[in-house]
Amino acid sequence: MAFEFKLPDLGEGIREAQVLMWKVTPGQEVAAFAPLCEVESAKAAVELTTPVAGRVLDLRFAEGDTAHLGDVLVVIETGNHEPEYFGIVGAPPVRVPDVKPQRLPEVKPNRVRAAPLVRKLARERGINLEDVAGSGPQGRVRIADLEPTTTRAPSTTTIPLRGLRKSIADHMAEAWRHAPQVTSMEIFDVTDLMQARAILLTSPEAASVKLTYLPFFVKACIEALRAVPEANAVLDEQQQAILLRQDFHIGIATAVPGGLVVPVVRHADRLSLLELATEIERLVSSARERRAAPGELTGSTFTVTSFGGLPGGALFATPILNYPEVAILGLGRIDLQPRVVEGQIVARQCIGASFTFDHRVVDGEGAGRFMATLRRFVEQPLELLLHLR
Numbered sequence: 001m002a003f004e005f006k007l008p009d010l011g012e013g014i015r016e017a018q019v020l021m022w023k024v025t026p027g028q029e030v031a032a033f034a035p036l037c038e039v040e041s042a043k044a045a046v047e048l049t050t051p052v053a054g055r056v057l058d059l060r061f062a063e064g065d066t067a068h069l070g071d072v073l074v075v076i077e078t079g080n081h082e083p084e085y086f087g088i089v090g091a092p093p094v095r096v097p098d099v100k101p102q103r104l105p106e107v108k109p110n111r112v113r114a115a116p117l118v119r120k121l122a123r124e125r126g127i128n129l130e131d132v133a134g135s136g137p138q139g140r141v142r143i144a145d146l147e148p149t150t151t152r153a154p155s156t157t158t159i160p161l162r163g164l165r166k167s168i169a170d171h172m173a174e175a176w177r178h179a180p181q182v183t184s185m186e187i188f189d190v191t192d193l194m195q196a197r198a199i200l201l202t203s204p205e206a207a208s209v210k211l212t213y214l215p216f217f218v219k220a221c222i223e224a225l226r227a228v229p230e231a232n233a234v235l236d237e238q239q240q241a242i243l244l245r246q247d248f249h250i251g252i253a254t255a256v257p258g259g260l261v262v263p264v265v266r267h268a269d270r271l272s273l274l275e276l277a278t279e280i281e282r283l284v285s286s287a288r289e290r291r292a293a294p295g296e297l298t299g300s301t302f303t304v305t306s307f308g309g310l311p312g313g314a315l316f317a318t319p320i321l322n323y324p325e326v327a328i329l330g331l332g333r334i335d336l337q338p339r340v341v342e343g344q345i346v347a348r349q350c351i352g353a354s355f356t357f358d359h360r361v362v363d364g365e366g367a368g369r370f371m372a373t374l375r376r377f378v379e380q381p382l383e384l385l386l387h388l389r
Contacts (some may be wrong), residue, residue: 001078001079002057002075002078002195003054003075003076003077003078003184004072004074005036005050005052005072005073005074005075005076006070006071006072006073007039007067007069007070007071007073008048008070009069009293010039010041010046010294010343011344012040012166014042014069014108014294015068016039016041016062016066016067016068016069017039017040017041017046017053017066017067017163018040018062018065018066018162018163019037019038019039019061019062019063019064019065019067019068019073019156019323020037020038020039021037021038021039021063022036022037022043022059022063023035023036023037023038023047023051024036024037024056024059025056025059026056026057026058026059027055027056027057028054028055028056028077028095029054030053030056031050031053031055032051032053032084032236032242033049033050033051033236034050034051034052035047035048035049036048036050036073036074037073037074037211039067040048040163040164040184040290042134042164042167043074044290044291044292044293044297048073050074050076050118052076052077052078053078053262054077054078054079054313054384055076055077056072056074056076056077057074057075057076057077058075058076059073059074059138060072060075060138062113062136062138062140063137064137064160065115066162066163066165068090072333075183076118081144085365087138094320102316103156105374106315107147108337110308111140112129112130112132112134113134113136113140113141114129114134114140115140115340117143118142118143118146120142122146124140125146126266127146127269132145132146133145140322141200141342143158144147146218153353154296159271163218163258164256164258164259164261165257165258165259166313167258167272169218169321172366174323175320175321175322175323176320178237178324179235179321179325179326179358179359180322180358180359180360181318181320181356181357181358181359182357182364182367183318183319183354183355183356184354184355184356184357184367184368184371185316185352185354185355186352186353186355186371186375187315187337187348187350187351187352187353188351188353188374188375188378188379189339189348189349189350189379190213190329190334190349190350190351190378190379191348191349192379192380192381192382193213193216193378193379193381194213194334194349194383195209195314196312196381196382197213197216197381199363200273200377205274206274209274209277209278209281210277210281211273211354212277212278212280214277214279214280214306214331215273215275215276215277216331216377216378216381216384217304217331217361218250218252218265218268218280218304219268219276219300219377219384220374220377220378220384221250221272221304221329222248222269222375223373223374223377223384224370224371224373224377225248225302225370227369227370227373228243228362228366228367228369228370228373229361230275230326230361230362230366231242231299231301231302231326231327231366231370232244232245232248232327232355233326234301234324234326235324235326235358235360235361238258242361244374245301247266247267247301247335248267248268248269248301248302249264249265249266249267249268249299249301249302250263250265250266250300250301250302250303250304251300251302251303251304251322251325252264252267252280252283252284252303253303253306253322254283254287254303255288255303255310256287256288256289256290257288258289260290261287261292261297262291262300262303262322263284263287263292263296263297264283264296264297264298264300265279265280265282265283265373266299266303285292291315292379300322300325301325301327301329302325302328302329303322303329304328304329304330305319305328305330306330306331307330307331308332308333308334308351309333313331313332313333313351314332314333314334314336315333315352316330316354317327317330317332317354318354318356319354319356320356321356321357321358325355325357326350326357326362327355327356327357327358327362327370328355328356328357329338329353329354329374330352330353330354330355330356331353331354332347332351332352332353333351333352334350334351335349335350336348336349336350337349338351351378353371353374355367355370355371357375365369371386
């Protein structure tokens, strides 16, 4: 009998996923628990395994296509006997009771592979898909195949908005629609911080830890959030209430292939500087290798994004909130800037800091206190060390 393997519930409210890679081909014999395909949701890439043993009959989606929850991904022939199910993500087809055969008009089977959008465009343009040579995997007809031959070489490249990139786009649009956002910018003198870090790097405890500047700024942010609790909050629009978070779960915006994710350091205030550095490195590495668990990418109360180390990194930017959070800190590049020290203009190592906040929750006065506290602990790292745990 034929077994229909459907896209399972991937958790975290995910309703769709993009097929990245098939691990099987039609006609291939597969064992239970064998790798079936790799799919990418808005949170992470996941490998799915087959819950039954048998022979692959049909792949219903091509690589790059998006499947929704409950869509049949693949059909597997399990033989004449009732299959033994090893999982709950697939489901056998509903049994239909035997009925007296009826003579039906002969209908030519439609074996054309095409997405619903392609079929819709073909109908609107009066194109018979059976007459179109598909250029996609397994002869799948793409939108470009519907264009006249003379226009098959466009001057632009179309990138479908789906998967992680679509999730980012939707999240950014939601943040911009809901929250009136203001960005405050400052330059901090980090000369002493750089010297303190250089000294700590010589200690045996730091030998096996990638101690960047980011853990220092995360610790300084926690002290600033203690001074301005409303920056560590969310606005519940349904309850019309500001919910102050008692925990400090700091999100670290991380660039990954195809977009941006935010792994979360839980209870960052309880970690020492070296523990914080180790946890940040673990989370960022997992996110970049697409190994992060969905739970590691949600639940932050405040986010730090560092763009200064990127190629052409800016000194300032206007970060968009990681909604529904009400504040985010952006860190720019570190370079020499002229500063006045004891009445003299000298070259000092400085960093640009951009603090974006939801003006419904945080006012200019609160933003000023946040930046003043941040400056205090960044520019006087010895005082910051007194607050480390």
